[in-house]
Amino acid sequence: MTPTKAGNSGKVAQERAASRAAAQPVLLSGGNPQIPKGYGDGPVQAYIAAMPGWKREVGRKLNALIEQAVPGVAKAVKWNSPFYGLDDQGWFLSYHCYTKYVKVAFFRGSFLRPMPPGESKQENVRYLDIHEGDPIDEAQFLDWVRQASLLPGEKM
Template identity: 70%
Template sequence: MSRDPNLLSGGNPQIPKGYGEEPIRAYIAATPGWKREVVQRLDALITDAVPDVRKAVKWNSPLYGAGEDGWFLSLHGFTRYVKVAFFRGTSLRPQPPVGSKTPETRYLHISESEPLDEAQFTDWVRQASRLPGERM
């Protein structure tokens, strides 16, 4: 008997840790409202840009990695936006718009009212996938 995942504050789904496509699909399915479509589209863009991308859910956030060395990006749902964290974001050109307390990390916040620039996002994903990953 399956039950719906809990939603954490901000509406981020609480998904058990796991590796591969299945936990990502569970995260997308449990994401509420307009954010589900955003997360689903982000996952598709990442998969298209980096065909051999590695996927996992840790700490209730999807993670994406290239090669064997760490993770280059994560997603997290908040009340008013989906946060994309580029772990080596200061190395991307141009840099994603939102700074972080972590020196190299940069964020992209995607809200319901502002459309995603898919070309810029895909370019950032390709750049990020070629950089050393974050170990987690």
């Protein structure tokens, strides 16, 4: 039996809706986007585009500042978080969305001066938490990123 024209348009509409749903990343607990692992700017841009609400602008700002501080920085998405590093040195920074803030992780943050304010259970990791409406001290962030890029990174 041949489907009717109305049946075809209904099926096409369902396929389009399914395609749009598939294109929308799933938000994990805390609103962190679930983005497939990948290397380069593309996956990082997909992560930033999927960051919910005000966090998207924070992601754009962080990405731009990191690129400014370290031209040619290597990028990847791993474990549903963007990573930044240098090809020959490893990863020095990552960030992740939580319900009420974006957490920036400096993997060798205990060596940065001044140290980022957030402590970690891991000896060398330090965090910077950015809440909605928090101003980003661009000069300090750029300095931390430059310092972090000069330290041995994490091989992950």
